[in-house]
Amino acid sequence: MASIEIARQAGACYGVERALKMALEAAATPKQPVHTLGPLIHNPSVVSDLAARGVASAETPAEAERGTLVIRAHGVTPAVVADAEERGLTVIDATCPYVKRVHRAAARLSEDGYQVVVVGECGHPEVVGILGHAGENAVVVSDADDVARNAYAERVGVVVQTTQTAATLSAVVGALAVRVRELKVVNTICEATAERQDAAAELAGRADVMIVIGGRSSGNTRRLAEICQSRCPRTHHIEGADEIESSWLSGASLIGITAGASTPAQQIERTRERVEALMDA
Numbered sequence: 001m002a003s004i005e006i007a008r009q010a011g012a013c014y015g016v017e018r019a020l021k022m023a024l025e026a027a028a029t030p031k032q033p034v035h036t037l038g039p040l041i042h043n044p045s046v047v048s049d050l051a052a053r054g055v056a057s058a059e060t061p062a063e064a065e066r067g068t069l070v071i072r073a074h075g076v077t078p079a080v081v082a083d084a085e086e087r088g089l090t091v092i093d094a095t096c097p098y099v100k101r102v103h104r105a106a107a108r109l110s111e112d113g114y115q116v117v118v119v120g121e122c123g124h125p126e127v128v129g130i131l132g133h134a135g136e137n138a139v140v141v142s143d144a145d146d147v148a149r150n151a152y153a154e155r156v157g158v159v160v161q162t163t164q165t166a167a168t169l170s171a172v173v174g175a176l177a178v179r180v181r182e183l184k185v186v187n188t189i190c191e192a193t194a195e196r197q198d199a200a201a202e203l204a205g206r207a208d209v210m211i212v213i214g215g216r217s218s219g220n221t222r223r224l225a226e227i228c229q230s231r232c233p234r235t236h237h238i239e240g241a242d243e244i245e246s247s248w249l250s251g252a253s254l255i256g257i258t259a260g261a262s263t264p265a266q267q268i269e270r271t272r273e274r275v276e277a278l279m280d281a
Contacts, residue, residue, distance in 0.1 A: 007258035009199040013192040015096025019073040022094045026068050033067035040072045041262040048233035064181035074125040075099040077132025098162050101187040101252045103133040107170045107247035109157030110135030120161030144171035154181040162190035163220035168260030199260040200224050207256030212237045214260030
């Protein structure tokens, strides 16, 4: 009989739980409509649940029209907040405090005369928000190979998307170091992200099968899946427990489960129950 093990660090982080709490508290006051600016977190199940509770998603402040606008955990640019306030919306800032730390670091580097390099996924909502604090000449690089595609000032300051890996940051810094005169690095990887990545890697190194739970648009979940895949070829990234197939578990002695930072505990439990049911069938 196969055993099931959940990674020692997995699932929703403080920033996600905080954002959900703030959105639900806003929804509990039925005096005005409540919108989140884009999906509150990268988890379709949670977003659907919020919609059922009356919290809709608006892509822009203009789309929200009136009422309360909740800024999602990924954060936004200062211009977006200003736009919402000018439209008379009540703004609730649910930006993760760790993302706020990146905003402050990027702003300080820019104010001190550094060209800011953001290590992260170009176009990701968190990265777009960081760029809004990083000065006009800021650039985004996704990995060490991407470094050569940009021109740099003599003084460069580096910040990193909170859900990136330490290995990616290290590789980018190494590639930048030979191109600039002065390099200042502020490691803004979230501690919770690093803990989840380390725990997933440890479990994947022992497991026969790994199941990674989280939205397919979630950058941190995709990175967990990549880390697990490198150590356990039979890794499966799912959004919901009903996706699991019995054939995935065939011949496995240890089935590992981990989850991205936008995955609530109940989704992890439903996955464990689904695996148990398939093993007993």
